[in-house]
Amino acid sequence: MSSEIKKTDLLVVGGGAAGLSAAAEAAAYGASVIVLDSDLHLGGQLVKQTHKFFGSKDEHAGTRGFKIADILMQEIEDNKANIKLFTNTTAVGYYKNDSMVTVMHGEDEYYKIQPKKMIMATGAQEKMLPFPNNDLPGVCGAGAVQTLMNVYGVIPGKRVLMIGAGNIGLIVSYQLMQAGVDVAAVAEFLPNVGGYWVHAAKIRRLGVPILLRHTIKAALGTDYVESAVVQDVDTGECENIECDIICMAVGLTPTNEILWQAGCDMRYVPQLCGHVPLRDPKLRTSNPDVWVAGDAAGIEEASSAMVEGRIAGLAAAESLGLNINKDKFDVYHARLDDLRRAGEKIRCGLAQVMIDDWRDQ
């Protein structure tokens, strides 16, 4: 452990869509900001997305995900006098009494950061299904497959079985085909496709079957996946699908360890896909020095994560006593309302964790 303590106005944990937006926003008003990311690169999930985003023009609709990451990085660069970026660096502990955060760089270098304020933009991690041999090499997360092929240009395998027809399952199936990999099928337990129709249409046009009301019963193989047993959950009928990768796209759950450590009042909200902190409209949690933004606040998508990052960054700058443009809150809240207009599930989830004003508590 190094005895050095890095001091900063604002510590942003997570350098993805929400974290970079938060850092850029706060730094533009003069806050000194440190951004940590456990990965080797910044941009989070944005850098793996080859498709053009929907949503609104303000959040770069019509632009491919990895290009949006470039735009955010340029904004960070424009404010670089106020922002320090640390990759391959994980926040591993929060000590509330002296607001100290311990971080780990790589595998064996530890040091401390003492921020005045913190924004937790830790994103999400993938869920898993229980089935025999689900630990066999070749069974992997959809995000992992994306990283392998879209960040590092490595061919993941020869033939992939995708589990889950939500947006991630559909998008990654299409991305696999862009990378020249055969997709055997997409199996989806629900009776309907969960993701956007346009993503489903793209892979159906390329001849990939979407097997609704089907799930994985087992992975087969000795040292590595050789095939999968897929079962029709209504008839019980099984079929063996040859594949060397079983890609799990069965949902995400907020990454919330550091929020628990910070003592934030947490709730389990199924619509937000896990335990999330209570927050006020400016995204402040029950810990007055801690804000939350992006998937860590509830699984949604990158456009709303970027707006939430803006709100949290603006609010943190405000509480640091900086002279912010308060009208921006209304602008950002209007954008969020727009993005969530069709998101009944999200709105229902958020209603369970939104506090009007912490002073009333």
Add this chain to the structure above:
Amino acid sequence: MLQLIKEHPILRFSQGKLVKFSFDGKDMEGFEDEPIAMALHANGVRTYRITPAMKRPRGFFCAIGKCSSCFMVVDGVPNVRTCVMPLKEGMKVETQTGKGSIPMDAEG
């Protein structure tokens, strides 16, 4: 021969310098500062460790340093998260069997 994507309709990959490393004594090549796990996958390696109790093979799974599936012995140090550990020239990467043991000459 590294298994890399040669043509992509959208993405261009700017891989860095090729460096040599060893995996279980075999010479391999990978790109400097990319995660060890990616280099191994490109070299066709699928088993990264053998579990302590059930002796089951484990490999690439989450790629974000969270799941512990890709723990390996790197330059003698066990339990290294190879999916977030940058590859360097001359690294000695080994399949981890069991929990691994901490090298006795380790500092700190």
